[in-house]
Amino acid sequence: MSTPMNAPKRANKPPFWALFGAGGMVSALIGPALVLITGFLVPLGLGFSPQAMDYAQVQVLMGSVLFKLALVAVIGLFLFHGMHRLYHTLHDFGLHITPAIKALCHGLAALGTLVAIVLVFSAR
Amino acid sequence: MSTEKRIQIECLRYHPEQDKEPRLQTYDVPYTDDMSLLQGLQYIKDHLDGSLTFRWSCRMAICGSCGVMINGVPSLGCHTFLRDLGPGKVRVEPLTHFPIQRDLAIDQTDFLRKLESVKPWIINQTPKKPSDGANRQTPLQIDDYYQFSECINCLLCYAACPQYGLNPEFTGPAALTLLHRYNADSRDEGTAERMAVINGENGVWGCTLVSYCSEVCPKGVDPARAINQNKINSTKDYFLRFVAPRGASKG
Amino acid sequence: MTARNTYKRPMTGWYKRLPFYTRYLWREATCFAVIAYALVLLTGLWRYTQGAEAFNAWRAALSSPLSLVLHVAILAGFVFHSWTWFEVMPKTIPFVRMGDKRVPDDVIVRSGVMAALAATVVVLGLAYWALK
Numbered sequence: 001m002s003t004p005m006n007a008p009k010r011a012n013k014p015p016f017w018a019l020f021g022a023g024g025m026v027s028a029l030i031g032p033a034l035v036l037i038t039g040f041l042v043p044l045g046l047g048f049s050p051q052a053m054d055y056a057q058v059q060v061l062m063g064s065v066l067f068k069l070a071l072v073a074v075i076g077l078f079l080f081h082g083m084h085r086l087y088h089t090l091h092d093f094g095l096h097i098t099p100a101i102k103a104l105c106h107g108l109a110a111l112g113t114l115v116a117i118v119l120v121f122s123a124r
Numbered sequence: 125m126s127t128e129k130r131i132q133i134e135c136l137r138y139h140p141e142q143d144k145e146p147r148l149q150t151y152d153v154p155y156t157d158d159m160s161l162l163q164g165l166q167y168i169k170d171h172l173d174g175s176l177t178f179r180w181s182c183r184m185a186i187c188g189s190c191g192v193m194i195n196g197v198p199s200l201g202c203h204t205f206l207r208d209l210g211p212g213k214v215r216v217e218p219l220t221h222f223p224i225q226r227d228l229a230i231d232q233t234d235f236l237r238k239l240e241s242v243k244p245w246i247i248n249q250t251p252k253k254p255s256d257g258a259n260r261q262t263p264l265q266i267d268d269y270y271q272f273s274e275c276i277n278c279l280l281c282y283a284a285c286p287q288y289g290l291n292p293e294f295t296g297p298a299a300l301t302l303l304h305r306y307n308a309d310s311r312d313e314g315t316a317e318r319m320a321v322i323n324g325e326n327g328v329w330g331c332t333l334v335s336y337c338s339e340v341c342p343k344g345v346d347p348a349r350a351i352n353q354n355k356i357n358s359t360k361d362y363f364l365r366f367v368a369p370r371g372a373s374k375g
Numbered sequence: 376m377t378a379r380n381t382y383k384r385p386m387t388g389w390y391k392r393l394p395f396y397t398r399y400l401w402r403e404a405t406c407f408a409v410i411a412y413a414l415v416l417l418t419g420l421w422r423y424t425q426g427a428e429a430f431n432a433w434r435a436a437l438s439s440p441l442s443l444v445l446h447v448a449i450l451a452g453f454v455f456h457s458w459t460w461f462e463v464m465p466k467t468i469p470f471v472r473m474g475d476k477r478v479p480d481d482v483i484v485r486s487g488v489m490a491a492l493a494a495t496v497v498v499l500g501l502a503y504w505a506l507k
Contacts, residue, residue: 008324014362017329017355027409028460029491031453033498035412038419039446042506043438052506054434055427061505062423071420075413082410088332089403092286092390112417119420140380196392223381231378264475286396289386333463334399349466356467 016084016106023081026074034074068120076113083109128154131210133164135176136217138224146224149173150213155206161216162190162201165228177227185342188278192228193217198283198340219283221292235279238295242303242321247314265310272305272350274343281337281347287330294330295321297337297347304350307357319361328354402459408452411445461487 040046042053051057061067083105091097133153138146151168159167162180169176181187183202190201195215206214222230281297288294295303303322307315321327328351335348390396422433436442464487465471465480472478 007320008326010320010323010362011325011327011329013325013329014359018359023409024456024460027453028457028487029494030498031409031412032450032457032491033495033502035446035450035453036495037499037502037506038415038437039450040443041502043434043442047503049507055423055430057506058423058430071416075416075420078409078413078416082406082413085403085406086410089400089406091290092332092400092403094290094386112413116417116420119417119424123420123424138382140382146382146384220384223378223383225378225381231381233378264472267477268470286386286389289389332403333466334396335463335466336393336395336399338466339395346466348463352467353469356469 016080019077019080019109020084021081023077023079023084026077027081030074031078062120062123068123072113072116072120075116076109079109079112080106129156129210130154131164131206132213133161133168134213134215135165135168135228136224137176137227139175139226148215153206155210157205157207159206160202161192161194161199161204161206161209161214164206165201165216175227177229179229186276188276191219191278191280191283193220193283198280200278200280200342203342219279221283221285221289222279230279232279234292235277235282235296235299238299239277239302241295242299242306243314243318244302244306246306246309246312247317248311249313259311261310268310269305269308271345272301272308275301275305275345275347276343278342280340280342281345284334284336284340286334286336287332291326291330293326295324295326297331297351298345300328300331300354301345301347301350304354307354319358322354323358323361328352328358331355402455405452405456405459408449409456412449412453415449457491458488461491 038053042048045052087097087101087105090101095101131153132150134148134150136146137143137149151172153164153167153172155164155167160183162183165176165178166180169178178190178192178201180190180201182189185200185203188200191198192201193199193216194201194204194209196217198219201216216228218224218228218230222232222234225231275298277298279298282288285294285297288296300322303318306312307318323329331348331351333348333352338346338348341347390400419430419433423430437446461484465483468483470477471483
């Protein structure tokens with residue numbers, strides 16, 4: 001059974017879409033709560049002491065490999081979700097999306113994730 | 125002067141033999157509560173301006189011929205009523221994202237090409253004979269594809285889809301829905317042959333789930349759903365092709 | 376056969392033509408909120424590796440007016456993202472059935488939103504437990 005001469009080329013979308021989806025699901029489920037906590041509740045001391053989330057407390061959390069992995073996962077997945085959607089949004093505004101632009105967007109997400117990994121495992 | 129109601133139907137006009145660009149022309153149309161917009165257009169053609177060109181056939185939302193933009197919304201002319209549009213002015217234009225052929229008629233050639241490309245028919249790997257007997261399906265098996273088979277090819281979904289507007293190479297809602305309709309039919313064995321279309325940049329990956337297509341569909345087909353189911357299938361195919369290749373997948 | 380001298384209309388400003396389209400673009404624009412927050416966390420992580428003084432300064436900056444205003448926008452983005460994410464979720468999954476009957480889309484949407492609310496409670500609970 002032959003493939004027609006003008007059969008379209010396979011897109012490389014799936015792995016990036018999967019990351020987009022995973023990031024989207026995680027951010028949809030726990031994103032609002034995280035922003036609430038680090039953006040308002042802790043800084044304004046609403047239900048949290050003035051020492052909440054200070055260096056000493058975070059140091060305790062950083063003792064847990066699970067916490068470190070979760071932090072990297074959140075940063076990485078949020079970046080991959082956001083950057084994937086970003087270039088699609090630019091396309092919706094009329095920008096022609098070249099492979100270079102896609103590579104830049106995914107590249108920046110990967111870079112951010114890499115930086116997070118390096119930082120988190122160099123942290124004491 | 126009776127209590128007769130009147131509505132201003134403003135139509136896009138474009139006759140390529142004399143017009144460089146489209147223009148708008150307004151017609152004053154008397155109407156009764158039972159009249160559809162299509163009947164309004166027919167009144168114009170019969171009594172006011174015989175040169176107004178538009179497609180129509182069944183008058184009952186099953187042939188898919190009379191799709192137009194009504195105040196910027198893709199709609200069937202026979203399925204939209206003047207009593208809901210008037211009094212005042214209503215703007216009628218040909219379906220967006222398609223080249224205008226003449227007045228309210230668009231060039232659907234691109235869609236017909238896309239339709240062919242998805243192989244919208246039952247594919248059997250071994251040909252069947254009448255002596256094999258009838259195909260059998262449970263109600264659940266029918267439920268898997270039935271709503272997607274209700275498409276009347278009216279093209280409202282293409283007019284609704286900004287991704288098709290931005291990229292005319294996109295296979296588009298109705299064609300991809302029909303593709304899914306056959307893949308989801310238990311009598312069909314042709315999924316592998318259709319994967320190349322699904323997997324391409326202009327296949328399911330051209331869709332960003334705007335889902336306005338499903339909003340405007342007059343038959344409740346829900347093309348957005350049919351397309352986005354297949355993002356998962358395409359992803360599985362992408363990763364499993366080395367482990368369990370399915371026929372026509374290209375490297 | 377393709378018709379001749381057909382007229383092609385431009386797509387400029389398409390997203391302004393209907394409220395549906397504009398809402399879609401706001402949904403897509405929530406990506407800025409998600410990216411921004413990832414960068415906030417990344418910055419905090421970076422300041423952490425620089426030691427106590429650096430991290431505590433970053434933490435203090437979170438209560439500045441600028442940070443609070445920024446986080447209002449980020450929170451709005453996340454909430455709209457979360458809502459619209461579950462709104463379209465039924466379209467991305469195969470038909471869900473209980474026995475022979477299809478589970479309606481609005482039930483699926485509501486389940487997703489309930490899951491997000493439950494997750495919010497869990498995360499808040501964990502935060503209160505971990506950060507005294």
